[in-house]
Amino acid sequence: METIVFLDRDTIPAHIHLPQPVFTHLWQAFPATAPEQVVHRLQDATIAITNKVVLSADILRQLPQLKMIAIAATGTNNVDLDYCREHGIVVSNIRDYATDSVPEHVIALMFALRRNLLGYHRDVQNGVWQEKGQFCFFTHPIGDIRGATLGVIGAGSLGKTVAGLAKSLGMKVLFAEHKGAAQCRPGYTPFHDVLAQADVITLHCPLSDHTRNLIGQPELTQMKPSALLINTGRGGLVDEQALVEALQDGKLAGAGIDVFTQEPAPADNPLVVSSHLPNLILTPHVAWGSDSAIQTLANQLIDNITAFVEGRPQNQV
Template sequence: MSKPLVVFVDRATIPPQIHLPELTFDHQWMSYDTTSADELLPRVLDAEIIITNKVVFDATVLAQLPQLRLLAVAATGVNNVDIDYCRAHGIAVANVQGYATQSVPEHVVGMMFALRRNLMAYHQDICRGVWQQEKQFCFFTHPIGDIAGKTMGIIGSGALGQATATLAQALGMQVIFSERKGRNECREGFVPFEQALQQADVLTLHCPLTEETRNLISSDELEMMKPDAILINTGRGGLVDEQALVHALKQGDIAGAGVDVFTQEPADESNPLLANADLPNLLLTPHVAWGSDSSIQKLAGILIDNINAFIRGEHQNRVV
Protein backbone atom coordinates (compact mmCIF):
# COMPACT_ATOMS: atom_id res chain seq x y z
CA MET A 1 0.00 0.00 0.00
CA SER A 2 1.40 3.40 -0.97
CA LYS A 3 2.01 6.02 1.65
CA PRO A 4 -0.69 8.73 1.83
CA LEU A 5 0.31 12.08 0.34
CA VAL A 6 -0.01 15.05 2.72
CA VAL A 7 0.17 18.49 1.08
CA PHE A 8 0.43 21.81 2.93
CA VAL A 9 -0.63 24.41 0.37
CA ASP A 10 0.22 27.63 2.26
CA ARG A 11 3.00 26.90 4.76
CA ALA A 12 4.05 30.58 4.78
CA THR A 13 0.96 31.38 6.86
CA ILE A 14 2.93 29.88 9.75
CA PRO A 15 6.18 31.76 10.51
CA PRO A 16 9.40 29.86 9.75
CA GLN A 17 10.52 29.90 13.39
CA ILE A 18 7.51 27.76 14.33
CA HIS A 19 8.29 24.05 14.46
CA LEU A 20 5.77 21.66 12.93
CA PRO A 21 5.62 18.43 14.95
CA GLU A 22 6.09 15.15 13.10
CA LEU A 23 3.23 13.07 11.78
CA THR A 24 3.22 9.68 13.47
CA PHE A 25 2.37 7.55 10.41
CA ASP A 26 4.21 6.72 7.20
CA HIS A 27 3.43 9.35 4.60
CA GLN A 28 4.65 11.44 1.71
CA TRP A 29 4.98 15.16 2.47
CA MET A 30 4.81 18.16 0.15
CA SER A 31 4.84 21.75 1.38
CA TYR A 32 4.41 25.00 -0.54
CA ASP A 33 4.80 28.47 0.94
CA THR A 34 1.96 29.79 -1.21
CA THR A 35 -0.39 28.29 -3.79
CA SER A 36 -2.31 30.27 -6.38
CA ALA A 37 -5.61 29.14 -7.87
CA ASP A 38 -3.81 28.08 -11.07
CA GLU A 39 -1.25 26.05 -9.13
CA LEU A 40 -3.70 24.34 -6.79
CA LEU A 41 -5.03 21.35 -8.70
CA PRO A 42 -1.70 20.02 -10.00
CA ARG A 43 -0.27 20.17 -6.48
CA VAL A 44 -3.11 18.41 -4.64
CA LEU A 45 -4.59 16.08 -7.27
CA ASP A 46 -3.23 12.93 -5.59
CA ALA A 47 -3.39 14.15 -1.99
CA GLU A 48 -5.30 12.19 0.62
CA ILE A 49 -4.74 14.86 3.26
CA ILE A 50 -4.52 18.59 2.54
CA ILE A 51 -3.50 21.27 5.01
CA THR A 52 -4.81 24.74 4.23
CA ASN A 53 -5.05 27.99 6.09
CA LYS A 54 -6.59 30.42 3.62
CA VAL A 55 -6.44 28.67 0.22
CA VAL A 56 -10.02 28.19 -1.01
CA PHE A 57 -11.45 24.72 -1.56
CA ASP A 58 -14.84 25.20 -3.17
CA ALA A 59 -17.05 22.56 -4.76
CA THR A 60 -15.41 23.00 -8.17
CA VAL A 61 -11.98 22.20 -6.75
CA LEU A 62 -13.14 19.47 -4.38
CA ALA A 63 -14.97 17.63 -7.16
CA GLN A 64 -11.62 17.09 -8.89
CA LEU A 65 -9.90 15.51 -5.87
CA PRO A 66 -10.99 11.86 -5.79
CA GLN A 67 -8.26 10.82 -3.33
CA LEU A 68 -9.02 13.47 -0.72
CA ARG A 69 -9.97 12.13 2.70
CA LEU A 70 -9.19 15.02 5.08
CA LEU A 71 -8.95 18.79 4.86
CA ALA A 72 -6.98 19.94 7.89
CA VAL A 73 -7.59 23.66 8.31
CA ALA A 74 -4.73 25.48 10.05
CA ALA A 75 -7.13 28.01 11.58
CA THR A 76 -10.45 28.20 13.36
CA GLY A 77 -12.45 29.72 10.50
CA VAL A 78 -13.49 27.34 7.72
CA ASN A 79 -15.23 29.82 5.42
CA ASN A 80 -12.66 28.97 2.73
CA VAL A 81 -14.00 25.40 2.54
CA ASP A 82 -17.30 24.23 1.04
CA ILE A 83 -18.47 22.38 4.13
CA ASP A 84 -21.73 21.20 2.55
CA TYR A 85 -19.85 19.53 -0.29
CA CYS A 86 -17.45 17.84 2.12
CA ARG A 87 -20.31 16.56 4.23
CA ALA A 88 -22.16 15.20 1.20
CA HIS A 89 -19.09 13.45 -0.21
CA GLY A 90 -17.53 12.04 2.94
CA ILE A 91 -14.55 14.38 3.13
CA ALA A 92 -13.52 15.02 6.73
CA VAL A 93 -12.75 18.60 7.80
CA ALA A 94 -10.92 19.45 11.03
CA ASN A 95 -10.03 22.90 12.33
CA VAL A 96 -7.89 24.31 15.14
CA GLN A 97 -9.64 25.84 18.13
CA GLY A 98 -8.57 27.42 21.38
CA TYR A 99 -4.98 28.18 20.38
CA ALA A 100 -5.18 31.98 20.54
CA THR A 101 -7.03 32.51 23.79
CA GLN A 102 -4.11 34.56 25.11
CA SER A 103 -2.95 36.29 21.94
CA VAL A 104 -6.27 37.61 20.59
CA PRO A 105 -7.63 38.99 23.88
CA GLU A 106 -4.31 40.73 24.59
CA HIS A 107 -4.42 42.27 21.10
CA VAL A 108 -7.96 43.49 21.76
CA VAL A 109 -6.90 45.05 25.05
CA GLY A 110 -3.87 46.65 23.42
CA MET A 111 -6.03 48.22 20.72
CA MET A 112 -8.57 49.31 23.33
CA PHE A 113 -6.00 51.20 25.39
CA ALA A 114 -4.33 52.74 22.35
CA LEU A 115 -7.67 54.06 21.07
CA ARG A 116 -9.18 55.10 24.40
CA ARG A 117 -6.03 57.05 25.31
CA ASN A 118 -5.58 58.38 21.74
CA LEU A 119 -1.97 57.22 21.61
CA MET A 120 -1.75 57.34 17.82
CA ALA A 121 -3.27 60.80 17.66
CA TYR A 122 -0.73 62.13 20.16
CA HIS A 123 2.10 60.45 18.27
CA GLN A 124 0.94 62.14 15.06
CA ASP A 125 0.71 65.51 16.83
CA ILE A 126 4.26 65.22 18.15
CA CYS A 127 5.47 64.42 14.63
CA ARG A 128 3.70 67.56 13.37
CA GLY A 129 5.36 69.78 15.97
CA VAL A 130 2.27 70.50 18.07
CA TRP A 131 4.21 70.09 21.33
CA GLN A 132 6.66 72.80 20.34
CA GLN A 133 3.80 75.11 19.37
CA GLU A 134 2.04 74.62 22.71
CA LYS A 135 5.21 75.49 24.69
CA GLN A 136 4.08 73.46 27.71
CA PHE A 137 5.49 70.35 29.36
CA CYS A 138 2.43 68.48 28.03
CA PHE A 139 -0.56 69.19 25.81
CA PHE A 140 -4.11 67.87 25.47
CA THR A 141 -5.30 67.93 21.88
CA HIS A 142 -7.33 64.71 22.24
CA PRO A 143 -9.47 63.29 25.05
CA ILE A 144 -7.88 60.60 27.21
CA GLY A 145 -10.32 58.07 28.62
CA ASP A 146 -10.06 55.42 31.32
CA ILE A 147 -11.10 51.80 30.86
CA ALA A 148 -12.07 50.82 34.41
CA GLY A 149 -15.80 51.14 34.98
CA LYS A 150 -16.63 51.06 31.27
CA THR A 151 -18.77 48.45 29.51
CA MET A 152 -17.38 45.98 27.00
CA GLY A 153 -19.92 44.46 24.63
CA ILE A 154 -18.83 41.14 23.12
CA ILE A 155 -20.36 39.60 20.01
CA GLY A 156 -19.40 35.94 20.02
CA SER A 157 -19.32 33.88 23.21
CA GLY A 158 -16.87 31.16 22.23
CA ALA A 159 -13.41 30.61 23.66
CA LEU A 160 -12.02 33.93 22.36
CA GLY A 161 -15.01 35.94 23.51
CA GLN A 162 -14.89 34.36 26.95
CA ALA A 163 -11.13 34.90 27.29
CA THR A 164 -11.52 38.54 26.26
CA ALA A 165 -14.26 38.94 28.86
CA THR A 166 -11.94 37.60 31.56
CA LEU A 167 -9.26 40.17 30.72
CA ALA A 168 -11.80 42.99 30.54
CA GLN A 169 -13.24 42.10 33.94
CA ALA A 170 -9.73 42.02 35.41
CA LEU A 171 -9.36 45.62 34.22
CA GLY A 172 -12.50 46.63 36.07
CA MET A 173 -14.86 46.62 33.10
CA GLN A 174 -18.44 45.44 33.02
CA VAL A 175 -18.97 42.79 30.34
CA ILE A 176 -22.14 42.07 28.38
CA PHE A 177 -22.57 39.38 25.74
CA SER A 178 -24.73 40.16 22.74
CA GLU A 179 -27.47 37.80 21.63
CA ARG A 180 -27.51 36.98 17.92
CA LYS A 181 -28.82 39.71 15.66
CA GLY A 182 -32.52 39.33 14.93
CA ARG A 183 -33.16 36.85 17.74
CA ASN A 184 -36.24 37.78 19.76
CA GLU A 185 -35.46 35.80 22.91
CA CYS A 186 -32.18 36.05 24.78
CA ARG A 187 -30.27 33.16 26.26
CA GLU A 188 -29.38 33.44 29.92
CA GLY A 189 -26.48 35.84 30.39
CA PHE A 190 -27.03 37.62 27.06
CA VAL A 191 -28.58 40.96 26.15
CA PRO A 192 -30.38 41.84 22.89
CA PHE A 193 -28.11 42.75 19.99
CA GLU A 194 -29.34 46.34 19.78
CA GLN A 195 -28.94 46.81 23.53
CA ALA A 196 -25.33 45.65 23.37
CA LEU A 197 -24.62 48.21 20.65
CA GLN A 198 -26.23 51.00 22.64
CA GLN A 199 -24.57 50.20 25.97
CA ALA A 200 -21.05 49.24 24.91
CA ASP A 201 -18.18 51.65 25.43
CA VAL A 202 -16.04 49.06 23.66
CA LEU A 203 -17.60 46.62 21.20
CA THR A 204 -15.44 43.66 20.18
CA LEU A 205 -16.28 41.02 17.57
CA HIS A 206 -15.46 37.32 18.01
CA CYS A 207 -18.07 35.56 15.89
CA PRO A 208 -17.58 33.52 12.70
CA LEU A 209 -18.22 34.95 9.25
CA THR A 210 -21.35 33.43 7.71
CA GLU A 211 -24.01 34.71 5.35
CA GLU A 212 -25.99 35.71 8.46
CA THR A 213 -23.10 37.69 9.97
CA ARG A 214 -21.75 39.34 6.80
CA ASN A 215 -21.85 43.14 7.32
CA LEU A 216 -23.15 42.50 10.82
CA ILE A 217 -21.96 46.00 11.69
CA SER A 218 -22.94 48.58 9.07
CA SER A 219 -24.35 52.11 9.02
CA ASP A 220 -27.47 51.41 11.09
CA GLU A 221 -25.52 49.55 13.76
CA LEU A 222 -22.78 52.19 13.96
CA GLU A 223 -25.38 54.91 14.42
CA MET A 224 -26.80 52.98 17.40
CA MET A 225 -23.45 53.08 19.20
CA LYS A 226 -22.33 55.77 21.59
CA PRO A 227 -20.39 58.63 19.98
CA ASP A 228 -17.48 57.91 22.35
CA ALA A 229 -17.56 54.14 21.77
CA ILE A 230 -14.81 52.06 20.21
CA LEU A 231 -15.26 49.17 17.78
CA ILE A 232 -12.63 46.40 17.61
CA ASN A 233 -12.70 43.65 15.01
CA THR A 234 -10.27 40.75 15.34
CA GLY A 235 -12.83 38.26 14.00
CA ARG A 236 -13.32 38.37 10.25
CA GLY A 237 -13.18 41.31 7.86
CA GLY A 238 -16.61 40.71 6.36
CA LEU A 239 -18.29 41.25 9.73
CA VAL A 240 -17.96 45.02 9.28
CA ASP A 241 -18.99 47.22 6.36
CA GLU A 242 -15.64 48.93 5.85
CA GLN A 243 -16.95 51.96 3.96
CA ALA A 244 -19.62 52.53 6.59
CA LEU A 245 -16.99 52.33 9.32
CA VAL A 246 -14.81 54.99 7.67
CA HIS A 247 -17.86 57.25 7.33
CA ALA A 248 -18.76 56.74 11.00
CA LEU A 249 -15.23 57.61 12.12
CA LYS A 250 -15.17 60.76 10.03
CA GLN A 251 -18.64 61.84 11.14
CA GLY A 252 -18.01 61.15 14.82
CA ASP A 253 -20.68 58.45 15.08
CA ILE A 254 -18.10 56.47 17.08
CA ALA A 255 -14.81 57.56 18.64
CA GLY A 256 -12.42 54.99 17.21
CA ALA A 257 -11.89 51.60 15.63
CA GLY A 258 -9.24 48.91 15.79
CA VAL A 259 -9.23 46.56 12.80
CA ASP A 260 -7.07 43.46 12.42
CA VAL A 261 -9.06 41.73 9.65
CA PHE A 262 -10.19 42.88 6.21
CA THR A 263 -12.68 41.79 3.56
CA GLN A 264 -9.77 41.07 1.23
CA GLU A 265 -6.38 40.01 2.54
CA PRO A 266 -3.87 41.32 1.89
CA ALA A 267 -5.80 44.57 1.59
CA ASP A 268 -4.76 46.97 -1.15
CA GLU A 269 -5.24 50.66 -1.94
CA SER A 270 -8.84 50.03 -3.01
CA ASN A 271 -9.77 49.15 0.57
CA PRO A 272 -11.44 52.15 2.28
CA LEU A 273 -9.66 51.43 5.56
CA LEU A 274 -6.21 51.54 3.97
CA ALA A 275 -7.20 54.61 1.98
CA ASN A 276 -7.96 56.33 5.31
CA ALA A 277 -5.19 54.79 7.41
CA ASP A 278 -4.01 58.26 8.45
CA LEU A 279 -7.14 58.85 10.52
CA PRO A 280 -6.00 59.42 14.12
CA ASN A 281 -8.83 57.27 15.48
CA LEU A 282 -8.25 54.24 13.22
CA LEU A 283 -5.75 51.55 14.22
CA LEU A 284 -4.94 48.87 11.62
CA THR A 285 -2.94 45.66 12.01
CA PRO A 286 -2.41 42.96 9.34
CA HIS A 287 -4.41 39.99 10.72
CA VAL A 288 -1.87 39.30 13.45
CA ALA A 289 -4.03 39.33 16.60
CA TRP A 290 -3.74 35.54 16.74
CA GLY A 291 -0.04 35.53 16.00
CA SER A 292 2.06 35.45 19.15
CA ASP A 293 4.77 32.80 18.83
CA SER A 294 3.30 30.79 21.69
CA SER A 295 -0.15 30.77 20.10
CA ILE A 296 1.12 29.74 16.67
CA GLN A 297 3.22 26.96 18.18
CA LYS A 298 0.11 25.71 19.95
CA LEU A 299 -1.80 25.90 16.65
CA ALA A 300 0.87 23.83 14.92
CA GLY A 301 0.67 21.18 17.60
CA ILE A 302 -3.11 20.91 17.41
CA LEU A 303 -3.03 20.90 13.60
CA ILE A 304 -0.68 17.93 13.39
CA ASP A 305 -2.46 16.15 16.24
CA ASN A 306 -5.75 16.49 14.34
CA ILE A 307 -4.21 14.65 11.39
CA ASN A 308 -2.70 11.93 13.58
CA ALA A 309 -6.06 11.47 15.30
CA PHE A 310 -7.82 11.15 11.93
CA ILE A 311 -5.44 8.37 10.87
CA ARG A 312 -6.17 6.61 14.18
CA GLY A 313 -9.88 6.78 13.37
CA GLU A 314 -10.66 9.41 16.03
CA HIS A 315 -12.94 12.41 15.58
CA GLN A 316 -10.91 15.33 16.94
CA ASN A 317 -11.85 18.98 16.28
CA ARG A 318 -13.98 17.77 13.42
CA VAL A 319 -16.24 20.24 11.62
CA VAL A 320 -17.43 17.42 9.34
Protein backbone atom coordinates (compact mmCIF):
# COMPACT_ATOMS: atom_id res chain seq x y z
CA MET A 1 0.00 0.00 0.00
CA GLU A 2 1.29 3.45 -0.96
CA THR A 3 1.67 6.25 1.58
CA ILE A 4 1.15 9.63 -0.08
CA VAL A 5 2.17 12.87 1.62
CA PHE A 6 1.27 16.29 0.16
CA LEU A 7 3.72 18.77 1.65
CA ASP A 8 2.02 22.03 0.62
CA ARG A 9 -1.67 21.39 -0.01
CA ASP A 10 -2.56 25.09 0.31
CA THR A 11 -0.90 25.77 -3.04
CA ILE A 12 -4.14 24.38 -4.50
CA PRO A 13 -7.10 26.57 -3.42
CA ALA A 14 -9.63 24.93 -1.12
CA HIS A 15 -12.50 25.38 -3.59
CA ILE A 16 -10.69 23.28 -6.22
CA HIS A 17 -11.64 19.58 -6.09
CA LEU A 18 -8.59 17.39 -5.55
CA PRO A 19 -9.52 13.84 -6.60
CA GLN A 20 -8.40 10.95 -4.43
CA PRO A 21 -6.51 8.03 -6.01
CA VAL A 22 -8.71 4.98 -6.56
CA PHE A 23 -6.05 2.48 -5.43
CA THR A 24 -5.57 1.56 -1.77
CA HIS A 25 -3.43 4.16 -0.05
CA LEU A 26 -2.76 6.26 3.01
CA TRP A 27 -3.12 10.00 2.44
CA GLN A 28 -1.74 12.84 4.51
CA ALA A 29 -1.78 16.51 3.52
CA PHE A 30 -0.18 19.50 5.22
CA PRO A 31 -1.13 23.12 4.42
CA ALA A 32 2.57 24.02 4.23
CA THR A 33 5.88 22.50 5.26
CA ALA A 34 8.97 24.27 6.57
CA PRO A 35 12.41 22.98 5.51
CA GLU A 36 13.13 21.50 8.92
CA GLN A 37 9.84 19.52 8.82
CA VAL A 38 10.32 17.79 5.46
CA VAL A 39 12.24 14.68 6.52
CA HIS A 40 9.97 13.96 9.47
CA ARG A 41 6.81 14.33 7.42
CA LEU A 42 8.11 12.12 4.62
CA GLN A 43 9.57 9.47 6.91
CA ASP A 44 6.98 6.85 5.90
CA ALA A 45 6.01 8.25 2.50
CA THR A 46 6.47 6.24 -0.67
CA ILE A 47 5.05 9.08 -2.79
CA ALA A 48 5.68 12.76 -2.04
CA ILE A 49 3.68 15.62 -3.53
CA THR A 50 5.35 19.02 -3.59
CA ASN A 51 4.63 22.27 -5.35
CA LYS A 52 7.40 24.52 -4.02
CA VAL A 53 8.86 22.62 -1.05
CA VAL A 54 12.53 21.87 -1.78
CA LEU A 55 13.62 18.22 -1.95
CA SER A 56 17.40 18.41 -2.10
CA ALA A 57 19.86 15.52 -2.26
CA ASP A 58 20.58 15.93 1.46
CA ILE A 59 16.88 15.50 2.24
CA LEU A 60 16.29 12.66 -0.23
CA ARG A 61 19.24 10.74 1.17
CA GLN A 62 17.31 10.40 4.43
CA LEU A 63 14.24 8.96 2.68
CA PRO A 64 15.29 5.58 1.24
CA GLN A 65 11.67 4.38 1.03
CA LEU A 66 10.61 7.21 -1.32
CA LYS A 67 9.70 5.89 -4.77
CA MET A 68 8.04 8.84 -6.49
CA ILE A 69 7.88 12.63 -6.33
CA ALA A 70 4.80 14.20 -7.91
CA ILE A 71 5.46 17.88 -8.52
CA ALA A 72 2.22 19.88 -8.45
CA ALA A 73 3.62 22.40 -10.93
CA THR A 74 5.64 22.55 -14.13
CA GLY A 75 8.86 23.91 -12.63
CA THR A 76 11.29 21.28 -11.31
CA ASN A 77 14.05 23.42 -9.80
CA ASN A 78 12.93 22.53 -6.24
CA VAL A 79 13.81 18.84 -6.72
CA ASP A 80 17.30 17.41 -7.18
CA LEU A 81 16.63 15.56 -10.42
CA ASP A 82 20.15 14.17 -10.73
CA TYR A 83 19.85 12.45 -7.36
CA CYS A 84 16.44 11.06 -8.28
CA ARG A 85 17.72 9.61 -11.55
CA GLU A 86 20.73 8.05 -9.85
CA HIS A 87 18.57 6.42 -7.17
CA GLY A 88 15.56 5.39 -9.22
CA ILE A 89 13.06 7.90 -7.84
CA VAL A 90 10.45 8.71 -10.48
CA VAL A 91 9.67 12.42 -10.80
CA SER A 92 6.62 13.66 -12.71
CA ASN A 93 5.44 17.21 -13.24
CA ILE A 94 2.37 19.00 -14.59
CA ARG A 95 2.24 20.08 -18.23
CA ASP A 96 0.12 22.21 -20.54
CA TYR A 97 -2.45 23.08 -17.89
CA ALA A 98 -2.30 26.91 -18.07
CA THR A 99 -2.24 27.34 -21.83
CA ASP A 100 -5.30 29.61 -21.63
CA SER A 101 -4.78 31.18 -18.22
CA VAL A 102 -1.25 32.58 -18.68
CA PRO A 103 -1.76 33.96 -22.20
CA GLU A 104 -5.02 35.65 -21.17
CA HIS A 105 -3.22 37.21 -18.19
CA VAL A 106 -0.56 38.55 -20.55
CA ILE A 107 -3.17 40.10 -22.83
CA ALA A 108 -4.99 41.59 -19.82
CA LEU A 109 -1.78 43.23 -18.58
CA MET A 110 -0.98 44.47 -22.07
CA PHE A 111 -4.35 46.19 -22.47
CA ALA A 112 -4.28 47.62 -18.94
CA LEU A 113 -0.82 49.09 -19.46
CA ARG A 114 -1.34 50.27 -23.03
CA ARG A 115 -4.46 52.18 -22.02
CA ASN A 116 -3.06 53.23 -18.62
CA LEU A 117 -6.09 51.86 -16.79
CA LEU A 118 -4.31 51.77 -13.43
CA GLY A 119 -3.15 55.37 -13.74
CA TYR A 120 -6.64 56.62 -14.59
CA HIS A 121 -8.22 54.55 -11.81
CA ARG A 122 -5.87 56.14 -9.28
CA ASP A 123 -6.56 59.61 -10.69
CA VAL A 124 -10.29 59.12 -10.16
CA GLN A 125 -9.60 57.87 -6.63
CA ASN A 126 -7.50 60.96 -5.93
CA GLY A 127 -10.11 63.44 -7.19
CA VAL A 128 -8.29 64.55 -10.34
CA TRP A 129 -11.51 64.35 -12.37
CA GLN A 130 -13.22 66.80 -10.07
CA GLU A 131 -10.19 69.11 -10.16
CA LYS A 132 -10.20 69.19 -13.98
CA GLY A 133 -13.91 69.99 -14.10
CA GLN A 134 -14.37 68.41 -17.55
CA PHE A 135 -16.32 65.39 -18.77
CA CYS A 136 -12.98 63.62 -19.34
CA PHE A 137 -9.29 64.28 -18.85
CA PHE A 138 -6.00 62.96 -20.22
CA THR A 139 -3.24 62.66 -17.66
CA HIS A 140 -1.71 59.53 -19.21
CA PRO A 141 -1.17 58.50 -22.83
CA ILE A 142 -3.61 55.93 -24.25
CA GLY A 143 -2.37 53.57 -26.95
CA ASP A 144 -4.09 51.10 -29.25
CA ILE A 145 -3.08 47.46 -29.56
CA ARG A 146 -3.96 46.92 -33.21
CA GLY A 147 -0.93 47.57 -35.37
CA ALA A 148 1.56 47.29 -32.49
CA THR A 149 4.45 44.82 -32.54
CA LEU A 150 4.70 42.05 -29.94
CA GLY A 151 8.09 40.52 -29.21
CA VAL A 152 7.86 36.99 -27.77
CA ILE A 153 10.88 35.63 -25.92
CA GLY A 154 10.30 31.91 -25.47
CA ALA A 155 8.47 30.01 -28.20
CA GLY A 156 6.97 27.17 -26.16
CA SER A 157 3.25 26.49 -25.89
CA LEU A 158 2.58 29.62 -23.82
CA GLY A 159 4.58 31.94 -26.05
CA LYS A 160 2.90 30.56 -29.16
CA THR A 161 -0.57 30.89 -27.65
CA VAL A 162 0.12 34.51 -26.69
CA ALA A 163 1.32 35.10 -30.24
CA GLY A 164 -1.92 33.64 -31.62
CA LEU A 165 -4.05 35.90 -29.44
CA ALA A 166 -1.95 38.90 -30.41
CA LYS A 167 -2.32 38.18 -34.11
CA SER A 168 -6.10 37.96 -33.69
CA LEU A 169 -5.95 41.48 -32.23
CA GLY A 170 -4.14 42.77 -35.30
CA MET A 171 -0.64 42.80 -33.82
CA LYS A 172 2.57 41.96 -35.63
CA VAL A 173 4.47 39.18 -33.81
CA LEU A 174 8.23 38.62 -33.67
CA PHE A 175 9.74 35.52 -32.04
CA ALA A 176 13.17 36.28 -30.58
CA GLU A 177 16.13 34.06 -31.33
CA HIS A 178 18.24 32.99 -28.36
CA LYS A 179 20.33 35.82 -26.97
CA GLY A 180 23.84 35.62 -28.38
CA ALA A 181 22.96 32.97 -30.98
CA ALA A 182 25.42 32.87 -33.88
CA GLN A 183 22.67 32.17 -36.41
CA CYS A 184 18.98 32.98 -36.59
CA ARG A 185 16.54 30.15 -37.24
CA PRO A 186 13.80 30.51 -39.86
CA GLY A 187 10.78 32.21 -38.34
CA TYR A 188 12.83 33.96 -35.67
CA THR A 189 14.29 37.47 -35.39
CA PRO A 190 17.63 38.31 -33.76
CA PHE A 191 17.19 38.95 -30.04
CA HIS A 192 18.37 42.56 -30.04
CA ASP A 193 16.34 43.39 -33.15
CA VAL A 194 13.22 42.24 -31.30
CA LEU A 195 14.08 44.49 -28.37
CA ALA A 196 14.49 47.46 -30.69
CA GLN A 197 11.33 46.88 -32.75
CA ALA A 198 8.75 45.63 -30.25
CA ASP A 199 6.07 47.77 -28.65
CA VAL A 200 5.45 44.99 -26.14
CA ILE A 201 7.90 42.33 -24.93
CA THR A 202 6.53 39.20 -23.22
CA LEU A 203 8.76 36.63 -21.51
CA HIS A 204 8.02 32.89 -21.59
CA CYS A 205 11.39 31.19 -21.20
CA PRO A 206 12.67 29.05 -18.32
CA LEU A 207 15.12 30.39 -15.76
CA SER A 208 18.64 29.06 -16.10
CA ASP A 209 22.22 30.31 -15.83
CA HIS A 210 21.86 31.43 -19.45
CA THR A 211 18.62 33.37 -18.96
CA ARG A 212 19.16 34.92 -15.52
CA ASN A 213 18.87 38.72 -15.86
CA LEU A 214 18.06 38.19 -19.53
CA ILE A 215 16.53 41.67 -19.45
CA GLY A 216 18.85 44.05 -17.63
CA GLN A 217 19.89 47.66 -17.97
CA PRO A 218 21.58 47.19 -21.39
CA GLU A 219 18.50 45.42 -22.82
CA LEU A 220 16.05 47.95 -21.36
CA THR A 221 18.08 50.72 -22.98
CA GLN A 222 17.63 49.07 -26.37
CA MET A 223 13.83 49.03 -26.04
CA LYS A 224 11.59 51.85 -27.19
CA PRO A 225 10.74 54.38 -24.44
CA SER A 226 7.11 53.75 -25.41
CA ALA A 227 7.43 49.96 -25.00
CA LEU A 228 5.95 47.65 -22.38
CA LEU A 229 7.59 44.68 -20.66
CA ILE A 230 5.49 41.77 -19.37
CA ASN A 231 6.95 38.92 -17.35
CA THR A 232 4.82 35.91 -16.47
CA GLY A 233 7.75 33.51 -16.88
CA ARG A 234 10.26 33.54 -14.03
CA GLY A 235 11.28 36.41 -11.77
CA GLY A 236 15.01 36.02 -12.31
CA LEU A 237 14.65 36.74 -16.01
CA VAL A 238 14.52 40.48 -15.26
CA ASP A 239 16.90 42.71 -13.30
CA GLU A 240 14.26 44.18 -11.01
CA GLN A 241 16.24 47.25 -9.91
CA ALA A 242 17.13 48.11 -13.51
CA LEU A 243 13.47 47.79 -14.49
CA VAL A 244 12.34 50.18 -11.74
CA GLU A 245 14.97 52.71 -12.78
CA ALA A 246 13.87 52.49 -16.42
CA LEU A 247 10.24 53.12 -15.43
CA GLN A 248 11.18 56.02 -13.17
CA ASP A 249 13.46 57.62 -15.77
CA GLY A 250 10.90 57.40 -18.59
CA LYS A 251 12.99 54.91 -20.54
CA LEU A 252 10.14 52.39 -20.54
CA ALA A 253 6.41 53.12 -20.72
CA GLY A 254 5.19 50.35 -18.44
CA ALA A 255 5.64 46.88 -17.00
CA GLY A 256 3.38 44.05 -15.89
CA ILE A 257 5.09 41.62 -13.52
CA ASP A 258 3.61 38.38 -12.16
CA VAL A 259 6.83 36.68 -11.00
CA PHE A 260 9.63 37.82 -8.70
CA THR A 261 13.20 36.80 -7.89
CA GLN A 262 12.03 35.82 -4.40
CA GLU A 263 8.48 34.71 -3.66
CA PRO A 264 6.66 35.93 -1.70
CA ALA A 265 8.35 39.18 -2.67
CA PRO A 266 9.79 40.85 0.46
CA ALA A 267 8.81 44.39 1.40
CA ASP A 268 12.19 45.72 0.22
CA ASN A 269 11.92 44.18 -3.26
CA PRO A 270 12.50 47.07 -5.71
CA LEU A 271 9.24 46.36 -7.52
CA VAL A 272 7.21 46.24 -4.31
CA VAL A 273 8.83 49.45 -3.08
CA SER A 274 7.84 51.08 -6.39
CA SER A 275 4.35 49.59 -6.60
CA HIS A 276 2.89 53.10 -6.40
CA LEU A 277 4.06 53.84 -9.94
CA PRO A 278 1.05 54.27 -12.25
CA ASN A 279 2.78 52.37 -15.07
CA LEU A 280 3.66 49.27 -13.01
CA ILE A 281 1.20 46.45 -12.40
CA LEU A 282 2.18 43.66 -10.00
CA THR A 283 0.32 40.40 -9.50
CA PRO A 284 1.37 37.66 -7.03
CA HIS A 285 2.32 34.79 -9.38
CA VAL A 286 -1.29 34.12 -10.33
CA ALA A 287 -1.16 34.25 -14.14
CA TRP A 288 -1.44 30.46 -14.21
CA GLY A 289 -4.24 30.32 -11.67
CA SER A 290 -7.64 30.41 -13.34
CA ASP A 291 -10.03 27.94 -11.71
CA SER A 292 -10.12 25.81 -14.85
CA ALA A 293 -6.31 25.70 -15.06
CA ILE A 294 -5.92 24.69 -11.41
CA GLN A 295 -8.58 21.99 -11.77
CA THR A 296 -6.67 20.61 -14.75
CA LEU A 297 -3.51 20.65 -12.61
CA ALA A 298 -5.23 18.80 -9.76
CA ASN A 299 -6.63 16.15 -12.08
CA GLN A 300 -3.30 15.64 -13.83
CA LEU A 301 -1.46 15.43 -10.50
CA ILE A 302 -3.53 12.44 -9.40
CA ASP A 303 -3.35 10.93 -12.91
CA ASN A 304 0.46 11.08 -12.69
CA ILE A 305 0.44 9.25 -9.36
CA THR A 306 -2.04 6.64 -10.57
CA ALA A 307 -0.02 6.01 -13.73
CA PHE A 308 3.12 5.45 -11.64
CA VAL A 309 1.39 2.98 -9.31
CA GLU A 310 0.05 1.10 -12.34
CA GLY A 311 3.57 0.77 -13.73
CA ARG A 312 3.25 3.26 -16.58
CA PRO A 313 4.86 6.52 -15.36
CA GLN A 314 3.89 9.62 -17.31
CA ASN A 315 5.13 13.21 -17.53
CA GLN A 316 8.53 12.12 -16.22
CA VAL A 317 11.34 14.66 -15.95
